[in-house]
Amino acid sequence: MSLRAVKGMKDILPDEISKWHRLERAFRDRVEGYGFREARFPIVEPTALFVRTIGETTDIVEKEMYTFTDRGDKSLTLRPEGTASAVRAYVQHSVQGREPVTKWYYIGPMYRRERPAKGRYRQFYQAGIEVFGDPGPYIDAEVIDMVVGFIASLGITEVEVLVNSIGGAATRQNYTAALLAYLEPHRDELCADCQRRMDANPLRVLDCKVPRCVEIAADAPPILKHLTDDDRAHFDRLQEALTKLGTPYRIVGSLVRGLDYYTGTLFEVLGKGEGLGAQNALLGGGRYDQLVKSLGGPDTPAIGFAMGLERLLMAMPEVESESHVDVFVVAAQPTVRAEAALLGRELRETGLRVESDLRGGSLKSQLRRADKMNTRIAMILGESEVAAGAVQLKDLRAQKQHTVFRKEAAKRAHEILAG
Numbered sequence: 001m002s003l004r005a006v007k008g009m010k011d012i013l014p015d016e017i018s019k020w021h022r023l024e025r026a027f028r029d030r031v032e033g034y035g036f037r038e039a040r041f042p043i044v045e046p047t048a049l050f051v052r053t054i055g056e057t058t059d060i061v062e063k064e065m066y067t068f069t070d071r072g073d074k075s076l077t078l079r080p081e082g083t084a085s086a087v088r089a090y091v092q093h094s095v096q097g098r099e100p101v102t103k104w105y106y107i108g109p110m111y112r113r114e115r116p117a118k119g120r121y122r123q124f125y126q127a128g129i130e131v132f133g134d135p136g137p138y139i140d141a142e143v144i145d146m147v148v149g150f151i152a153s154l155g156i157t158e159v160e161v162l163v164n165s166i167g168g169a170a171t172r173q174n175y176t177a178a179l180l181a182y183l184e185p186h187r188d189e190l191c192a193d194c195q196r197r198m199d200a201n202p203l204r205v206l207d208c209k210v211p212r213c214v215e216i217a218a219d220a221p222p223i224l225k226h227l228t229d230d231d232r233a234h235f236d237r238l239q240e241a242l243t244k245l246g247t248p249y250r251i252v253g254s255l256v257r258g259l260d261y262y263t264g265t266l267f268e269v270l271g272k273g274e275g276l277g278a279q280n281a282l283l284g285g286g287r288y289d290q291l292v293k294s295l296g297g298p299d300t301p302a303i304g305f306a307m308g309l310e311r312l313l314m315a316m317p318e319v320e321s322e323s324h325v326d327v328f329v330v331a332a333q334p335t336v337r338a339e340a341a342l343l344g345r346e347l348r349e350t351g352l353r354v355e356s357d358l359r360g361g362s363l364k365s366q367l368r369r370a371d372k373m374n375t376r377i378a379m380i381l382g383e384s385e386v387a388a389g390a391v392q393l394k395d396l397r398a399q400k401q402h403t404v405f406r407k408e409a410a411k412r413a414h415e416i417l418a419g
């Protein structure tokens with residue numbers, strides 16, 4: 001029996017990787033431009049971390065976590081998302097004592113045992129940010145504006161930005177009563193999960209994907225009508241700031257998102273272009289003002305988002321992939337193979353990416369490999385070139401070849417590559 005990757009988990013081979021690198025580099029550049037710094041957290045965490053933060057009645061915790069008992073009888077879980085770890089680390093390292101506002105970003109794999117589909121995997125990658133210590137609303141607007149600008153910079157133009165507010169504890173208390181009054185007559189029509197959610201966390205019912213529950217949720221009273229004055233003022237300021245920044249958005253009162261820790265501002269960006277299919281949520285985020293405290297830290301407001309990298313890659317326009325090699329060094333005779341290795345090293349020391357076929361082979365077969373790699377330049381070294389301190393430099397795109405001094409070869413290659 002041949003072994004294959006776990007269902008829903010994919011290999012990313014080198015032919016695909018340049019797109020990933022481009023995306024990750026663009027993300028780093030963008031968020032570092034706003035003062036975010038990278039943090040890396042363990043992929044495995046104590047199970048209790050996710051149960052306590054994401055929430056016991058959420059789909060992730062109820063159905064999707066990869067949880068196992070290690071050899072020390074501890075219950076561990078492969079992280080299904082990044083915020084819980086970030087908050088745990090923020091509290092564990094008493095980061096609040098070092099700076100009033102902390103801005104972190106992360107990139108890495110997440111694990112959820114969902115039903116695999118196009119754009120939905122069991123191991124997928126997220127890039128996200130977290131801001132600790134700023135109650136908003138201006139940081140909320142800046143974060144939304146930052147990520148919308150980032151997505152546009154990837155060439156993804158057809159997007160929709162959804163925003164909502166679910167307010168703080170007081171708003172939620174008011175709203176829960178109104179929501180329950182609305183749901184109660186429909187209790188028997190709801191799915192078994194939602195019937196349980198009604199008692200544990202009624203807001204969760206609004207996030208159910210079962211068709212009949214979706215229909216019932218659509219007519220539920222909107223939470224925005226139940227915001228306290230403070231929560232309303234926050235949401236109004238956020239909208240004013242987004243308008244000032246020129247970020248288009250749509251208010252969607254039914255947006256609650258599937259995790260328990262959110263408070264106040266929520267947002268999601270949907271991809272509208274073809275290619276994404278049904279899994280069109282590119283990113284989601286929001287405020288979680290109670291989470292740091294609930295994990296034993298000081299009262300610290302916070303906001304963050306996470307984007308699915310696979311979905312961004314699916315939505316990004318195709319660009320011609322560049323060669324991963326600048327120069328292919330060709331040894332014209334077996335006697336100069338060691339000399340060719342030396343030339344390769346000289347060229348690499350100037351920053352060029354250099355390949356060669358040190359197994360040897362005919363001149364023609366070596367040049368064919370250079371061509372296959374879409375390399376721009378070949379440098380051919382034979383006995384006469386070695387004797388003369390020269391190389392044959394062939395521009396494979398222009399199909400021009402001439403002899404250059406070996407000590408000038410790297411400079412010439414850089415000039416050709418710079419166009």
Ligand code: AMP
Pocket residue numbers: 081112114119120121122123124125126258281282283284285306307308309310311
């Ligand atoms: P969430 O952590 O659920 O708010 O998800 C944030 C983003 O991660 C989503 O908008 C998706 O882009 C991405 N995402 C979530 N789950 C998956 C999955 N199973 N496969 C691929 N991407 C996902």
